[in-house]
Amino acid sequence: QAIAYFSVSSLSGQVMLCVFRLQLTAATDQIHALRQEQDQLRQENDAIRESSERRVEVTKQDSEVELETYKQSRQGLDEMYNEVLKHYTEERRIRQELEKELQLQVGLKQEMEVAMRLLEKDTHDKQDTLVALRQQLDQVKTLNLQMFNKAQSANSIVQKKEEEVTQLEEKMNQMVSAMKQMEERLQSSEQTQREACEKERDMKLELDGRVEAMQRQLTDLDRLRLGLESELKSEKEQRQGLQRELQRERDTSTQLRTQLQQLEGLQKELLDLKDEKKLLQRTCEEQEQALQEMGLHLSQSKLKMEDFKEVNKALKGHAWLKDDEATQCKQCQKEFSIARRKHHCRNCGDIYCNNCSSNELALPSYPKPVRVCDTCHTLLLQRCSSTGS
Numbered sequence: 001q002a003i004a005y006f007s008v009s010s011l012s013g014q015v016m017l018c019v020f021r022l023q024l025t026a027a028t029d030q031i032h033a034l035r036q037e038q039d040q041l042r043q044e045n046d047a048i049r050e051s052s053e054r055r056v057e058v059t060k061q062d063s064e065v066e067l068e069t070y071k072q073s074r075q076g077l078d079e080m081y082n083e084v085l086k087h088y089t090e091e092r093r094i095r096q097e098l099e100k101e102l103q104l105q106v107g108l109k110q111e112m113e114v115a116m117r118l119l120e121k122d123t124h125d126k127q128d129t130l131v132a133l134r135q136q137l138d139q140v141k142t143l144n145l146q147m148f149n150k151a152q153s154a155n156s157i158v159q160k161k162e163e164e165v166t167q168l169e170e171k172m173n174q175m176v177s178a179m180k181q182m183e184e185r186l187q188s189s190e191q192t193q194r195e196a197c198e199k200e201r202d203m204k205l206e207l208d209g210r211v212e213a214m215q216r217q218l219t220d221l222d223r224l225r226l227g228l229e230s231e232l233k234s235e236k237e238q239r240q241g242l243q244r245e246l247q248r249e250r251d252t253s254t255q256l257r258t259q260l261q262q263l264e265g266l267q268k269e270l271l272d273l274k275d276e277k278k279l280l281q282r283t284c285e286e287q288e289q290a291l292q293e294m295g296l297h298l299s300q301s302k303l304k305m306e307d308f309k310e311v312n313k314a315l316k317g318h319a320w321l322k323d324d325e326a327t328q329c330k331q332c333q334k335e336f337s338i339a340r341r342k343h344h345c346r347n348c349g350d351i352y353c354n355n356c357s358s359n360e361l362a363l364p365s366y367p368k369p370v371r372v373c374d375t376c377h378t379l380l381l382q383r384c385s386s387t388g389s
Contacts, residue, residue, distance in 0.1 A: 062367050069365075080320065087323060098298055105291050112284050119277055126270055133263055140256050147249045155242075161235045168228045175221050182214055297338055320344070326351035331374060345373040347380070 186207070323342055328335045330350045336342050343357045344350070346366065352373045359377040360369040372380070 058368075065367060083322065095298065098294055102291065102294055105287055105294070109284065109287060109291075112280055112287075116277065116280060116284075119273060119280075123270065123273060126266060126273075130263065130266060130270075133259065133266075137256070137260070137263075140252070143252075147245070150245075157238075161231075179218070186211075320349040321351050323351065329353040329356055331356040343371055345376055346370040347372050347376040 321344070326336070326342065329340075329352050331352055332355070334340060334353060336353065340353050342351045343354060345352060345357055346363060347361075350373065357371050357373045359372050359374065361372045361377060361380055362369045363372075
């Protein structure tokens with residue numbers, strides 16, 4: 001047995017060593033993978049730095065060109081710059097209001113989560129109370145069954161006692177009839193006594209003896225009657241006690257019914273709480289959607305700020321349409337809103353929506369591709385194709 005134990009322990013040690021080796025190999029593989037990822041990230045960082053430096057150089061060149069153009073037409077741009085500043089301040093104020101609303105929404109979401117946790121705790125507590133009440137109901141049902149069996153046995157005993165009382169009453173009736181017969185016999189004997197005086201004395205002695213015997217029997221019967229009456233009283237008291245117990249059982253049954261009604265009320269409250277929980281979940285989802293929409297609006301406002309910066313950089317001889325002058329897209333005639341933003345065409349200067357000005361082209365006055373409306377895009381492409389041909 002010791003050899004087997006040592007062999008098993010050595011096998012288990014070998015298995016553990018194999019497992020540790022596998023874990024070490026997996027860890028080394030993970031370390032190599034992490035190193036490779038680190039090298040890739042370094043390469044990406046280097047590429048990003050190079051691209052950023054190139055962009056910085058390009059932006060420097062663009063800024064130099066733009067400075068030259070600024071010097072040429074600075075007066076017109078000052079007015080546009082003032083308007084852009086006004087729009088920027090308005091957008092900044094709107095952004096601050098949106099951030100405040102976001103903070104309020106986040107606070108409401110946290111409060112809703114706390115309320116959900118409290119509701120879950122209340123539901124758990126009420127479920128525990130329901131389990132305890134069900135156990136009490138089972139116990140009460142068992143007690144009711146026991147008391148019902150007791151009541152049935154008591155009813156059977158009462159019926160037996162009543163049958164015995166009826167039998168005793170029949171015996172009493174028989175004794176009364178016997179007494180009546182004896183009285184009739186006494187009357188007949190008195191008549192015979194009058195008729196025969198000589199025989200009367202002898203008969204008196206016999207009758208006295210018989211009367212004494214009958215009186216003894218009567219006293220015995222009276223005693224039996226008293227005993228039966230006492231038994232009847234005791235049986236009546238027992239019956240009253242059983243009726244009281246039945247009344248108590250009925251009271252307990254009514255109490256149990258009230259408890260059952262309370263349980264049903266608790267179940268209804270649980271259903272109401274579940275419905276409230278669902279409503280709260282729906283409101284949470286709606287608020288999350290609202291937060292997402294607010295985030296979209298913020299991103300759109302950021303894009304609008306970028307567009308304003310592009311407008312600030314733009315230098316063209318075309319008539320630049322103001323934001324307040326345009327309420328709908330020039331091409332699709334759809335009105336602008338928070339979701340449908342305004343965009344200037346860098347070629348014609350009119351205002352379009354995002355769908356009608358999603359194209360970009362390189363213009364002579366701009367060193368890099370800028371936003372152009374669909375009509376200008378098609379016209380410029382046709383010009384390029386005609387000049388190329």
